Amino acid sequence: MTADFVTPATDTPAPDPLGRARQNVIYRSGISGITPTVPTSAEKLEAAARRSLLRRPGGAKAWAYIYGGAGSGTTMDANREAFDRRPLVPRMLRNTSRRDLATTVLGQRLPAPVLVAPIGAAGLVRREADLMVGRAAAARGIPYILSSQGSSPMEETAREMAGGPRWYQLYWSSDEQLVDSFIARAEAIDAGALVVTLDTTTLGWRPWDLDLGSLPFTRGVGIAQYVSDPRFTEMVAERVAREAAAGPGADPDAIKVTPRAALTLLEMARNRPGRLLDNLRAPETRAAVQTFLDTFSNPALSWEHLATLRDRTRLPIVLKGVLHPDDARKAFDSGVDAVMVSNHGGRQVDGSIGTLDALVRIREAVGPEPTVLLDSGIRNGTDVVKAMACGANAVTLGRPHIYGLAVAGERGVGEVLDNLLAEIDLTMSLSGASSWEQVDATLLA
Secondary structure: OOOOOOOOOOOOOOOOOHHHHHHHHHHHHHHOOOOOOOOOOHHHHHHHHHHHHHOOOOHHHHHHHHHOOOOOOHHHHHHHHHHHOOOEOOOOOOOOOOOOOOEEEOOEEEOOOEEEOOOOOHHHOOOOHHHHHHHHHHHOOOOEEEOOOOOOOHHHHHHHHOOOOEEEEEEOOOOHHHHHHHHHHHHHOOOOOEEEEOOOOOOOOOHHHHOOOOOHHHHOOOOHHHHOOHHHHHHHHHHHHHHHHHOOOOOOOOOOOOHHHHHHHHHHHHHOOOOHHHHHHOHHHHHHHHHHHHHOOOOOOOHHHHHHHOOOOOOOEEEEEEOOHHHHHHHHHOOOOEEEEOOHHHOOOOOOOOHHHHHHHHHHHHOOOOEEEEOOOOOOHHHHHHHHHOOOOEEEEOHHHHHHHHHHHHHHHHHHHHHHHHHHHHHHHHOOOOOHHHOOHHHEO
16 A cells, blocks of 8 residues: 655755755766766667777677677567556655655665676676676665676675675576585675576577677686685586596597687686686686586576575575566475566566566565565666566666676766666655655556
């Protein structure tokens, strides 16, 4: 039910609201002829990121990986269409001079119902991508979900965040000891939750990458969590020993030696911690990439695996990639703490349901109490308000923060987050709400 609207019984002037404060910063700069480096509209931000990346060596591969979706892109379209199909119906004369964007998720107080989504191989955009994103999120008190496919070890990112809230996203490897090692490391960095991604037991059909013959992990990009892991280091050493014992030419899948392959080995060496020359000579450089490719995901993942997880971690468990109401019911019946409605940004299954449509069905199925988050499709503050009106407890922001990273590094991420929070605040106010208790389906047509 929509909360009653009560005029505050005070003559104290309301503080400058977040949205207006952000507008004033931009407009005052405009007096001096200074306009935003990071565009404030989603469409222009995307275009600016594309231009920025395509000007760089290897930028076409970076853009393909960050932007591209599965198949013909119909799931990406479905995500946006689901938001467009649900217009807001603003209410008037409700005194929204004092607004509060804060909310609580899994017992954690957030300044707004927003988390920064995990983006794998973000090092394609900036070498220290995870550190930059982590610092920008921490400066605003927004949780950053560290990716299993990060470009910096989770411990380094956590240190850079200086106490800022962070969660950890887990890809369930085919090696159970590696899964346990990742979980232990996530607990050691004081992650606020373990986000288990379910929809990537194998990679989807991604023409943007396939047509370039490009997968960042084959070049050592996005495997920092692995090469920094003690269990993975053991696995690589075992592989090197096996290959040495077998002798040259024993591997039927060995990469054909070409000038391009030599350049790829050089890129692997650059992306691996340590001295470049040492990495070029070391068999572990190539073996680490091959070991990752062999163990990255687990197509056999099932509900039986999930049943073991509660005994393996003290962290709240979030299942990411849930789209069907029956799966959501089963997840909560299995004792997980939250589900994240997600289609991986439209990158896994072409022709899948839009996430906002799935959210509505799932919320109806599980009722009002369980924690349900929304990932995939969020582009602006209006989207956040619509998602909350449809029953989300919070959302994650994916591609837009990486676009900001491409345009202006850490400052770009911060500006994207500032603009998002400002637009949430203004949209909430102009729709007639002062807090999330006043945002529900009655604000939608």
